[in-house]
Amino acid sequence: MRARKVTIKDVATQAGVSIALVSFVMSNKAGGKETYKVNKETAQRILDVADKLNYQPNSAARTLRSGRSRTIGVILSDISNKFFADIARCIEDRAYKYKYTVLFGSTDENPRKLENLIDVFIDKGVDGLIVVPCEGADAVIRKVAQQRIPLVLLDREVSDIETSSVVLNNCKAGAQITEALVKRGFSRIEMVSYAMQLSNIREREKGYRSCMEAFGLDEYIRTHHLRHDKLHLIAEVVNDAAQRGVQAFLFATNTLAINGMMAISKGGWRIPQDFAVACFDSNEAFDIYDTTVACVRQPIERFGVEALDLLIKHIEEKDILPSCTRVVLSPEIVESESAASGVLPPPSSPEARTSESVAVFD
């Protein structure tokens, strides 16, 4: 027998005041600032009663009247991809601190799915959106921006649109990771990337190229462009490169790296003996064996934190200025070489969370 939900009216009656007063007190409690003037004692009495009855304001009613839902939508490529899942987790945690709830959606890099998700989320009344735009999503993003719905782009940017965004300095990252390979003595370095018009990918390639040029290695510059739905063709790329005497591979994404390394392994070559490998983001896999892989470490936590903070700012300042902020995060170059030390690193991913990182029982 389910107990009827206690409403603001119950609290008002119990405390012997009007519902308006209860509303004032409750929202003041949340906001913190004393906007309404309520007698200290009365306020306390109301709080006590609310507490005793375990009163929880009905959020549908609150949303309906106030037009705010304290819910945001986060749309990314695929929540089951480690990189995005980690970001999602950071956003979730941080949103919770601000008492916001998060809706997640995955686009699979499909602009139609993206549009659909945006519609559904706006429909659900989200106060704002954090979006990882995919190729071909420019028009959709533009539409959202025009509707003045608070929006923050993540990981990638869309040209000619005034929006806030949080991205890595991908060009710098590309240059630095290439430099790391050069400094290790390699010159025949080739990049494996996607044939896609995504800002982050394009920038990474640009960085690679500029670094190679800076070291006078122009003749070795070569970028392989795979179609993302033809990922298995990576084996050909690897074999071909091997025949040309390539020394090192720079993979544009972690997924490419994993698949590339599988191809290398299947071809009978070894890392790092036969090829050096560099890529973006680390991976558990690199730590299992004595695999020296140079990685660009993206500050995952800051991605989440900055994006969320920016979005909240936009939501709260909605009526006033439509100013846009662009946050560019700095990459860090790391070499994963597990067997080097006798001590195990902390259990979880290197992008450790705010608190202690603890294993979950999968």
Added chain:
Amino acid sequence: MRARKVTIKDVATQAGVSIALVSFVMSNKAGGKETYKVNKETAQRILDVADKLNYQPNSAARTLRSGRSRTIGVILSDISNKFFADIARCIEDRAYKYKYTVLFGSTDENPRKLENLIDVFIDKGVDGLIVVPCEGADAVIRKVAQQRIPLVLLDREVSDIETSSVVLNNCKAGAQITEALVKRGFSRIEMVSYAMQLSNIREREKGYRSCMEAFGLDEYIRTHHLRHDKLHLIAEVVNDAAQRGVQAFLFATNTLAINGMMAISKGGWRIPQDFAVACFDSNEAFDIYDTTVACVRQPIERFGVEALDLLIKHIEEKDILPSCTRVVLSPEIVESESAASGVLPPPSSPEARTSESVAVFD
């Protein structure tokens, strides 16, 4: 300049009917069944107008009045863990088909966080919950069950509570994976597990033990219990076992396996030359090298599908029977041995999604 949202009233006026009629038509369209009798022509006219004005019912209002939000809450250990992320993704996709939206939350195996999330979600008005219960969550789960809130437990069960649940046949899985090792000729097989009262873990151990007994290997039965916040101690377990001449390790979870394999690697041993390894769920890492690892493959997609379908059923039948269903999924034993074939497997995880699996650009 944001266009004012079009309401049911606008549609009614435009179509020259009452708002009630519009409401009838709109909800009929969704439900499919003709519950209300509305003149065919009138209905069509209303639909046309609604379409022309691009009318979207306000979900807060709808929720407030009807008490249903078409939103469900999914609470798992950690959305950034591959296993749970994959399940989350399946649930998301399937929920979308039923026009439900999903709220996700992570407990980090902390019962207090779990309770908190449940409160927040119920507060947000979810129609039901899918929960991966953690240790010490029995009381909280019981509370939810008593409140008659539609609930489905996932991956693990809680004793003495009448709830629907979807779990793997962990005992059978434990036995079969052990058998796979035995059949490969190993007898000195030890299990590495957690010191936790979680049904899935306990069952896996039970399976291991029963299989060892069945093959008359009682004398070698040994299960190591790690505290989950002391995961680094796994190195000692491995070293100790090595000295005793252990031939194979059975890790109770994927995370344990990854950490265990790192420890093995750091100790200077090789897999499978020095130790055979078996565990639950595959991992990209296993495919990069010629690492023969026996895995229990959990039918991730079915976890998601079954749980969601069950929950929806409960939500829709809420008023009637409080019947509970227990879905027990069968495990499958697979050996990942990448170098065996010259062809690359599909890019994504082996638990391929419904549609084609496509890479995302991380």
Added chain:
DNA sequence: AAAGGTAATTAAATCGTTTTAAACAGCAAA
């Protein structure tokens, strides 16, 4: 005593739906 001011409180409108009960029109049966 009247006027003005401030602090505290409240009545009532509103948000956009769903849902109940009533009303209406048209027609067949009595």
Added chain:
DNA sequence: TTTGCTGTTTAAAACGATTTAATTACCTTT
């Protein structure tokens, strides 16, 4: 002509909060 029925349609009451404008009570000041 009245009654009853069927098929359509509608008025109006929720749902549970927020928010505006008004009211009350109690001091000060003139």
